[in-house]
Amino acid sequence: MKHLFLKLTLLVMTCGIAASAQATTPEEDLAAFQNFFKKRFPNVETQDYINGAYAIDPVGRENWEAIEEFPPYEPFIDEGQAMWEAPFANGKSYKDCFPDGPAMAGKYPHWDKEKGMVMTLPLALNNCRKANGEKPLKYKKGPINNIVSYISYESRGQVTNIEIPSDDPGALAAYEAGKKFYYTRRGQLNFSCAHCHLQNAGMILRTEILSPALGHTTHFPVYRSKWGTVGTLHRRFTGCNKQVRAKPFKAHGDEYRNLEYFLTYMSNGLPLNGPGARK
Amino acid sequence: MIGNTKKWIGKVGSVAVIAGQFLVSPTLLAADADIAEGQKISFDRKKGNCLACHNIQGAPAPGNIAPALVAMKSRFPSKEALYKQIWDATENNPESAMPPFGKHGILSESDFKKVVEYIWTL
Numbered sequence: 345m346k347h348l349f350l351k352l353t354l355l356v357m358t359c360g361i362a363a364s365a366q367a368t369t370p371e372e373d374l375a376a377f378q379n380f381f382k383k384r385f386p387n388v389e390t391q392d393y394i395n396g397a398y399a400i401d402p403v404g405r406e407n408w409e410a411i412e413e414f415p416p417y418e419p420f421i422d423e424g425q426a427m428w429e430a431p432f433a434n435g436k437s438y439k440d441c442f443p444d445g446p447a448m449a450g451k452y453p454h455w456d457k458e459k460g461m462v463m464t465l466p467l468a469l470n471n472c473r474k475a476n477g478e479k480p481l482k483y484k485k486g487p488i489n490n491i492v493s494y495i496s497y498e499s500r501g502q503v504t505n506i507e508i509p510s511d512d513p514g515a516l517a518a519y520e521a522g523k524k525f526y527y528t529r530r531g532q533l534n535f536s537c538a539h540c541h542l543q544n545a546g547m548i549l550r551t552e553i554l555s556p557a558l559g560h561t562t563h564f565p566v567y568r569s570k571w572g573t574v575g576t577l578h579r580r581f582t583g584c585n586k587q588v589r590a591k592p593f594k595a596h597g598d599e600y601r602n603l604e605y606f607l608t609y610m611s612n613g614l615p616l617n618g619p620g621a622r623k
Numbered sequence: 624m625i626g627n628t629k630k631w632i633g634k635v636g637s638v639a640v641i642a643g644q645f646l647v648s649p650t651l652l653a654a655d656a657d658i659a660e661g662q663k664i665s666f667d668r669k670k671g672n673c674l675a676c677h678n679i680q681g682a683p684a685p686g687n688i689a690p691a692l693v694a695m696k697s698r699f700p701s702k703e704a705l706y707k708q709i710w711d712a713t714e715n716n717p718e719s720a721m722p723p724f725g726k727h728g729i730l731s732e733s734d735f736k737k738v739v740e741y742i743w744t745l
Contacts, residue, residue, distance in 0.1 A: 532728070533722040534722050535720060535722070544688050548688070550684055551684045
């Protein structure tokens with residue numbers, strides 16, 4: 345009987361949380377998310393979260409600052425610039441698709457009302473290629489990282505300002521889907537993204553400090569020493585899903601695009617500082 | 624009469640305990656091997672990986688996400704209770720981040736039992 349009572353209480357509590365989660369607006373989520381980190385790490389300036397784990401790990405930060413003196417991602421930026429300048433086979437180039445220039449990372453991801461989906465930067469780049477008869481680039485490894493590194497570098501200092509337009513319920517639905525993804529347990533190990541990067545941010549997992557979720561999107565693409573190269577945000581999502589022994593989703597498919605939409609929104613107000621360098 | 628019976632039971636009981644010790648000693652040895660094996664599995668990053676989150680006294684590079692594994696016998700009323708906790712920690716606490724080692728088949732049944740044996744000694 346006591347057991348049943350406990351279960352019922354839990355059920356009521358869970359439903360209560362679920363109900364209140366549904367009832368919150370993105371603005372309320374954002375405030376709660378950023379306040380969580382303010383309380384957790386009262387001495388860390390919000391703006392410093394763009395530096396990931398190094399915002400909360402002084403020892404790691406020293407090593408990282410030494411690495412940043414000769415940034416390992418620099419050659420990728422140069423390669424990316426060459427890609428940006430080079431004409432496609434039809435004589436046109438990226439410049440024709442993006443007439444406002446390469447400093448455009450701050451516009452992504454955004455809700456594309458016409459297509460009824462979240463548009464990400466790599467997807468927009470590939471759409472441009474396809475429209476010009478070029479083969480799309482692979483999303484996780486290879487040249488996509490060069491062009492995205494260049495664009496990110498040119499966009500440094502732009503401020504994350506994701507909008508969820510209220511005139512299209514699809515945008516809010518995409519945001520909610522991303523949010524649900526973030527808080528859902530998955531894989532054999534049964535972790536949600538939030539378990540590590542929200543609930544346990546700053547704690548030590550074996551020898552690694554769990555990086556805070558706030559600021560996660562500002563510094564991609566990232567040169568990761570573990571990879572020995574630059575990789576995209578969706579490559580990192582893939583790696584995280586594999587680590588919890590879940591089947592990864594398709595890069596720039598619905599799930600990860602919606603996740604990127606939610607996660608980037610959570611960093612609203614933070615400046616872009618990609619490409620980054622990480623362990 | 625009752626007193627006598629009690630005495631009698633007591634005597635038989637102690638004889639049984641002594642006899643039992645001789646009888647179970649081979650099993651006790653096996654249990655020691657299980658405990659040693661359980662420790663290996665617990666430390667193995669690809670298996671138990673308890674150290675990812677828990678400190679165990681004297682273990683290399685433990686994490687600090689979850690409580691240190693000490694005084695298990697005072698924290699769990701029985702080995703079965705510990706078994707259940709490692710099997711699926713979300714039964715007790717739905718918010719627990721601990722992977723359900725038994726329920727999700729993260730460890731084989733035999734490995735799982737050895738891990739319980741080892742953790743119970745801490």
